[in-house]
Amino acid sequence: MGQVTNRTGRGTAPPRFSLEAFLTWLRRHPEFGAFAGTVVVFIGFSITATRFLTPDSFAGILTVAAELGIVAAGITFLMISGEFDLSVGSVLGVAAMIFALTVKAGWPVLGSWAVALLASAGIGLINGLIVTKTGIPSFITTLGAMMFWRGILLAVTKGFPIQFFPRTLPPMFFALNGRFVGQFRTSALWFLGIILLINLILVRTRYGNAVYATGGNRDAARVLGVATNKVKLINFVISATLAGLAGCIQFARFLSIDPTRGVGLELEAIAAAVIGGTLLTGGAGNLVGTLFGVLLVGMVRSGLVQSGAPAYWYQAFVGLIVVVAVIVNTRLRRWALG
């Protein structure tokens, strides 16, 4: 560190290509690793799975990636501010259940949807208040929340799924997760819109700067005047609300929901964020990385099946990718910092 070789003259460096310039660029773009991984896996499956390169196959990948990605977007935002949320899978289940029960009871769909999102936001607020007021690590707080809300879900439904098969599907269901071109679903549009919006907030607004600072060094951020607790609280609410949205979107696809919906999703979302270069300790990452992380996970899921591998291999494969991705990201970073 502090090597003279890192520095070129004062002022902006002339735009020329060199290894040094590339390293500088790499250091500022942790999402590159996930992008490269996505390309490699994409090429791999294009060879091993004959039907991989078809519109239907892409649509299948996007459908999986979108629902996971909406959750992972919120998780990434929260992780950058230095906190975890392990309860997103349970929140997804609770939101889907509230949505299903109220729609079945004849509520207007928009109203049901709003209530499901509000309930999710409420759970996020409780998580955030517990973490910021008591100082208990969010890992513990949201582990408790994960078990608590899953338990409530199981108790209320007595373990039975809830189904909703109306004669005509309400337009809101189409908006949430209908097919709009071939097998492509509107959930992909929600996903891309949310990724873009959150990334814009993160990278180009004052609030985004406060989020990075809060996760990067909370004490330093605080003495520099950042309201770190407020940032965390808001991000807990955003993370939970997006999990709730994903729950509603998933219900609109299956038209049925069982109380184990979303089990294990929190870890998959964290995995996607980490593959995308988000630091587990906070302070660094972005949504572009998460986008590729989620696409990678989605591709692995459908690509393995299409390649004829039993679906059981999926988890093992994703596990492998997470560890490799973090090793590569860390090495790259250290190497680039010189």
Added chain:
Amino acid sequence: MSDQPLVQMVKISKSFGTVQALKDVDFDVRHQEVMGLVGDNGAGKSTLIKILTGVYPPDSGEIYFEGKKVKISSPKDARDLGIETVYQDLALIPLMSISRNFFLGREPVKQVGPIRLLDKRKMDETVQEVLAEIGIRVRSPDEEVAILSGGERQSVAIGRAVYFGAKLLILDEPTSALSIRETHKVLDYILEAKERGLSIVFITHNIYHVYSVADRFTILEHGRKVAEFAKADVSAEEIIEIIRSGHKAATEGEERGPSG
């Protein structure tokens, strides 16, 4: 120089539970001077500064800034008054870019439709200029602070205070983790900030570092002010002796030195 001090802290007391951290401490900083705040570990230096910067409320006592009585209840209040603090380990956030750090909490924005976006261009240009003035060379203001050395980080933090028009700059152990060469750079930069009209409080253990740049010294011990000197009236060795030997030497010192 106006005869009224820039900051005056009067009879400040603070205790944490049963521990009396400060007892009736008077402390003042004049316009455009470097005040060395020295004392052994646990003397109350940090507590006094944290009261001045709004981190802790005092139990009793008053603070005057530019002659007006003020209540400073948060770091932001202090900043709004023009009091900037550079903490040893908390000056900058290593994972963030230099320009994001520089403007943290005070980012320039431009209105784009319904939202206000960071004015990245202005941020980068400003930081580029400030870095050039300090003499730090980096490829881009978008580089992470992690690539800067300890001295460069201190200098950037001081440059930030100057840029945002600070009137009082508080430096908490700015040189304690630096190499000799870097220490000299930072000390020079402190004098430059003074030339520009700032007042500086320099908190340190290292009497030799502060002695070379300070105009006056305040010595704390066990939460009390034991002496205050103008530089002309005391040598670095004498200050060290007072801190080392405690109150007795200090009383002698007070008889000699001009008391605040």
